[in-house]
Amino acid sequence: MWLDLLLRFPVNSQSTKIKRDTIMKTHLHVLNFFLVSLLMVTHTMAQDPVWTPLNGPEGGTSKTIAVDSNGVVYAGSIRGVFRSEDGGTSWTALNDGIGPYIINKLLVSQTGDVFAATYGGGVFVLSNDGSTWLRRSTGMINTSMQDLVEDSAGELYAATTSGGVHKSTDAGQNWQVMNEGLPKPQSFAVGISSRGDLFTATSRDGVYRYAAGDSLWRSVNDGLGRARGTDFTPTGDGDMLLATSQGTFKLSSGDTTWQRLDGGQNRTYFTSILLHEDGTMYGTSLSGGVLRFDAVNNVWETTGSGLQTFRVWDMAIAPDGTQFLASDNGVYRSEDDAATWLLFTEGYVVSKVVAMAVHTEGILFAGTEVSGLFFSDDEGVTWKRTRGLSGSLTRAVMVTDGGTVWVSFQGTGVFRSQDKGLSWEKSDNGIASAMVISLAEINGILYAGHQGRGVFRSEDGGDTWEEMSEGLTSKNVRAVAGMPEGNLYAAVWGGGIFRRQPADTAWTEVNNGLESINPYTLAINSQGHLFTSLAGKGLYRSKDGGESWQEANNGINDKSIFSIAIAPGDEILIGTLSNGVFSSKDNGYNWENMKSGLEVYRISSVLFGTNGRAYAGSFGSGIYSGDFAVVTSVDRTGSSAIPGGFTLQQNYPNPFNPSTSISFTLEQSDRVRLRIYDSLGREVATLIDGYRAAGWNTVAWNGRNTQGRVVPSGTYFYQLETENSGTLVRKMLLLK
Template sequence: MKALFTTLTLIILLAGVTNSYSQSSDQINREENPEQTVLDNSPLAQLKKQIYEAKKNGNDVLHKQLTQQFANQYPEKIRNSVESFNRLTVAHQDGMKTAPFMQGDWGAGDINVFPRSIFQGSGVNQRVIDLEVDSSGVKYLGFITGDRDSLKIFRSTNEGVNWTQIQALVAGAGTMIQAFDFSVTDSANTFRLGFAVTVSPDANENDADLYWVSMRGDGTGARIAVIKPKDAGNGWKNPSIISDGWNYSAGATYWYVSYQRVNSGTGAGNQAAFSWTTDWGFTWEDDTTRNTFNDYYLSVNYNAYVSSDSLYVLLANDLTVTNANLRLMRIALGNLGTSTAWSQYNIGTANPEDQGELAVNRQNNQMAVIYRETFGVGAGNIRYQYSDHAMGINWTQGPDIAAFDNNEERPRIDCQQRQGAWRISFVSQSATYDTVVYMSSTNITSAFSGKTIVNPGNDCGLTPMPDVAGFRTGAASFGGGVAFSRFSSNNLWYDGSNVTPTDITNNSSLAGDYTLSQNYPNPFNPSTKINFSIPVKGFVSLKVFDALGREVATLVNNELNSGSYTYDFNAGKLGSGIYFYKLTSGNFNEVKKMMLIK
């Protein structure tokens, strides 16, 4: 019955959007084959490149000076955020916390995080649940309540066993929260959460303003400001947000927001918009990822390559109502905000694809896109593509994740920045029930495995996308968690499954001293083993540097128990030459040299 209801709903939605979203043959051709734009070499663009180079080189003083110089020379490019609280307010001030509604029993069943109805989403706006994890393993779970009057944020510090509400954002009288996304970043010895939230004056999700919210990892220090108010006849929709704080200091951290501009009356998209802040939301700059087309399901991410950083926006575009296609847009960070256009990669297949999400492995710069491939109304498979090529230019189709007779949909993907393990979730439908499925992989070029049913009684909500995230459960041991809504109650639930990466091995729990051994074999191509030991439990860093002292790989960057370990290092992405690997733990530091010969 549920599958029939979903099919009928989809047919009605398609019938309703045909007139609004249809595009001419000329538009279809221009969308698929965009004109190439010459690089901007104006004084503005040159200054932008200098700002980026200072950021990339870690020169925070020069970066700050050049950023201020840009603001002085081009004030029209900088937009001050407006601290407006008439439509969105903070419910809990600093120090005020709400006890969890219910505490579950880990291992004996799923955990009911919120025993009331949550928003079930509408149309293509199905991302109303967001699960994130900081680099210490603390989990954060955001969701919109059923009446859309608040966005609640919960936190768990014990692997999802107990959840505590740390903050709530409340819509003003008569207004509604329509969509949101958030991310977590390291900054100044604390964790900060950054949100992009759309809020409308009524139930019309196409008539919303775009808000920025930031807070500390415990919910304190919350600040709300308007990123961009709606303009005449248009609103903002489906935001996606990411920061580059993992790679940069607090003073050089940027936050990036991708979002859709839509006609307030029809909901038809007319721009994939982009904004970013260099000062934690006090000022904003704008760019345009694409104009004209109905681009939706936006997913933003960045990749910090050794030579340069790039920004990516994955989006779906319905060339015709029945033929949605994935597009990946890319721009070098140094070109952001200039007249240089975003590059476009048509990474889809011959069949319609949508519901895409982009993830990046910050350990080796691999990228992966998960999406739904459809074969007519009510029939979809889950597939993925990956890129291990510099700048994400070339993409390879991975093995099918789910290609069954029934319908699979609502895929999500995550690659936790400390470990490099990939995790996915999706929904598998049948005539009588919907199942949330979790899988994982430590090698994106092979396949996903460990298929696990997440939800009890196969009871999954009809429209909200479950979300998945990875986390650390102990020394060299990691897990994945999934948050989802149940159909029978529309409540919010959480469950978890573990996966252990294979690149680090704990050989013994006994170690008499700190040691770092010479890698073997040496020289090597492309893999080698690095043995080390630590006598006491503590934070361990094992990094690789090139001959110029630039960090090229982070192998270990987390707390380990005492013992001896072996790390299997694969340098397949590096060129031939001399490299140095450095072990740091407590007061111990040691560096050794190795040679890669290809």
């Protein structure tokens, strides 16, 4: 009843305020909590606009792979587990109960249980119905898991980073430490031979064996040298195979000296060894992809075509013989005995987006850390991998005013496309090595910041480059920016900020007021104000061309800022290490946190796109899109007149699923708070908390709460509260 009365009397006049006050006094005992939560929120609340995941770019690192007896494939990523029930063609996130941990090992037990060894969360087992994960870490002194194996009796053994080796005799319900004999409790791999001997590889002390019937670990390092063990694989005759950072080894049953499998010919960093039931031996590595062992000639041979990366972590074989690889850019499948490999990433989104750019025609380009460059011509709804490029570790992406697209890859160099990414040509003639980490176009001239060689310049569209690093005290250049009058600025790791004026022949240090000389990035707004982020110190601003700097962190509670984006209207976005995105509309004097809808808060890149869209590239969850446009002087019927008065429109569509738009009008510029409440009066989300211009304004709600979780079906209320015009409330219906 009380909420219906509120809806009948919106507060847009003095008389209705009096009527509402009378009602509220009469029902004070009912409205007490509502007054606190709905009307007494202070003006210092952070703006919390809604971000929507774009489900791309697809791909990203997979560290481990496992297949059960039914052919269901499980992939462990840097952000949880994915499952495929169609032979690896498409993937679904399977993270209920486990969270976004790094998955270092997946294990299908003899009884069919699926276990996940996580870094930081311990061991989890998949429930019987396959819908959620149950934690199994009781008794563990460290939950940073590196490896997990099962012996023939069903007992589990876990390797942990700083807790040593743990053992469970009850399917993971309880664990006991077994570190007797280990000099330090540091275990990075664990294995069990067919005769029951237990092995572990430590970080610095080599390999230890806990022989069947023994009571402590004993060193077995003869023959290994300085090689660090990464994976154990038992043979059927009691021998043990070992993958290491310097090749592969074998320890014969009962022996104490390791022998190189191939006589030492291949000293590649091996990540795993797989021994097929037919006797074929495969190896995965971080520089050679997947290899097959030729026992006749005693040599490892690279096998298969189709891999787009040589960094492979794990391999598994399904009951029907299909082979799977866990790699740096996703999961590969082979159905012809490893002769050809195909990458399948549909639904597998764990990419780290390190750089983004938008073309004048609205095409988005996203560079990922390990999977290369992607583009989208439909505002991020679908993504495609660019073709014709040799490189996967993206460092910088840029679109020049003329529409040329540029990308830099670590190890392969700089490339350009003059047809919106359809074809590419190498364009780094004159740049000493392939370590360009920033690109910029300033007054028609191209600049490249190099990690180790300083700044390079091209005045012929990228055909040739020349170094211009005179005066820099360090040559690790993170960013280059410039002003229309010709001043150039460089953010130099280990040197701070440097300036080069048009008449100068060398760079000059301009660090007055900076607390650190380790900047991450650099940006300039339309007023010529400079912004830089310093490692661990947050954001700094200079309004005098770099002569002096002042801290600009009011409202920022995470001072590890990786990226800065400035809109044409000078709104600023920053991406932080652990607390999402912050926004400032007053030149960086005050900041508002905005992370609603983000599934991860580690943001590596931010970008203002077209049509009022902004984009946030994350560490391990792809790209998110947010609507930052404030539409004024627009009438839904097509009239250009500004609707009169203070109004709150009915949301559209209504009912809705999964998102809806809420519009309102203001007579004058005003401070606005627009919040969502459920039917019990509990706050669900804050969509706006800040100043909005007079006229028509629109904001979207995607049906998620402040924590980014999808809310259930039901009736919800949205309240518009202003500083000068009053408060209005309407209701809406979410149907699924």
